[in-house]
Amino acid sequence: MKKIAVIGSGTMGNGIAHTFAQNGFDVALIDIKTDVLQRALQTITTNLDKQIKKGTIDEQLKTDTLTRIKTYTDLANGVKDADLVVEAATENRDTKLNLFKQLSDICKPYTILASNTSSISITEIASTTKNPGNVIGMHFMNPVPLMKLVEVIKGKQTTDKVTEVIMKLSRQLDKIPVEVNDAPGFVANRILMPMINEAIYTLHEGVSGVEEIDTVMKLGMAHPMGPLQLADFIGLDVCLAIINVLLLGFNSDKYAPCPLLVNMVAAQNLGVKTGSGFYKYTPESKDLIVADRFKKAKN
Ligand SMILES: NC(=O)c1ccc[n+]([C@@H]2O[C@H](COP(=O)([O-])OP(=O)(O)OC[C@H]3O[C@@H](n4cnc5c(N)ncnc54)[C@H](O)[C@@H]3O)[C@@H](O)[C@H]2O)c1
Structure with a gap:
């Protein structure tokens, strides 16, 4: 895992991009709106400054984190070469089903497609893709850089291997993953x-x-x-x-x-x-x- 694409740069997307970049991953941050992407970069900068003030990171890590994040409005450009896509777009069933259908056509066959959805069925989202075994829920909590939990949701067809990779990756981000099964709202919500x-x-x-x-x-x-x-x-x-x-x-x-x-x-x-x-x-x-x-x- 080297390149991560994050779709949606609202409340959650900026925090997810921040967290991956701070932990050494190259991040493509994607949104349909340019002004939202600009605001996301400002929020990430402000949050990194807060971390410096608290003494949890230094100036160099702030610079490195910001350098690793590139922004895109074009989905295909953004997810190109991604090893993992984390979708954090608006909580709307049709938006997510459409996005995953497109991702399945654009991404490499090995790319893991994760959704940060709070409640929508991972199994249903996966059903729009060619490789449902590679689709999983990776539910971060708000604010992402601070909150320890990642609720990892196994869809009906998610493979054990993909689940293992996402559990391990979550730990690499200094988070604590908890595996749950697919049901409306999962456990948290x-x-x-x-x-x-x-x-x-x-x-x-x-x-x-x-x-x-x-x-x-x-x-x-x-x-x-x-x-x-x-x-x-x-x-x-x-x-x-x-x-x-x-x-x-x-x-x-x-x-x-x-x-x-x-x-x-x-x-x-x-x-x-x-x-x-x-x-x-x-x-x-x-x-x-x-x-x-x-x-x-x-x-
Ligand atoms: N807000 C929370 O506390 C929270 C916590 C955990 C999970 N979530 C989940 O995270 C996801 C995002 O929630 P949020 O609170 O960040 O929402 P938000 O409204 O703040 O941001 C959503 C972003 O997605 C963008 N978007 C919409 N359609 C898109 C598309 N087709 N391609 C690219 N970008 C698109 C919008 O422009 C917007 O910037 C949802 O699934 C939500 O349920 C939210």
Whole structure:
């Protein structure tokens, strides 16, 4: 493994590219939008500077990491010669099925095709390719450079050899891989998303306020971050896409998305990435400030 292509340079793609490049791999970072690629490089630079400040890397490693990342808007150019492709495009079934069909035509037969999907069936994604044994889930956590877990998802046809390679590669990135089988939401989001959705229902029904709900879960359950802040961090559009996959996959109303979540996504209040969700975010603000529409009227 030498050359890695990362498709999608949003919240996850930039972190995945950063992590591979910092660990010595050449990375082709691909997106359909040039401005998103530019923003991704800025985010990676800012995050590397934070690591220097913390003393976890030095200036030389920052320079080497940035030098190893090349950006592309053309898929075929970007994935050419890649040993591994990690797809981190928008959480949309059709987008992913189309991408993997194209990748199967463009890439070398030995290239491992991994998806960072949070919930969509790896087996179904693999079914669009000529070599489904080479398709696997490599589910990184946000923020990728900091979070230790990689959920490695074996599709029905993923070979043991490919699984072994990805488990080993994850360890090379200083991560801890956990192997799981293919089912809607896998393990992480099957458990996390119903909790986030329930927290949104709790707010929607007026049981309590944004800060109160998050405080109960932080102090009462020792969660490092409350579920509403975490939803902002993940992106409310991503949360809605995942809960809809659970709803469809398990055919149970228990996964019906809260109307407040649906409305916030429609209004593009997606959390950190749009500057507003349950909390509001500005580049300068260090404190967590509840979004105006959720502030309680004072008596
Ligand atoms: N946000 C999270 O916390 C999180 C955590 C783990 C996994 N994931 C998963 O990672 C994937 C990406 O999520 P994200 O939060 O980074 O989304 P995002 O919306 O921040 O970024 C997605 C990027 O994909 C690009 N894109 C869309 N179609 C494309 C195509 N055909 N070719 C190239 N680029 C394309 C978009 O332009 C966008 O920049 C999703 O599958 C999501 O479920 C997200």
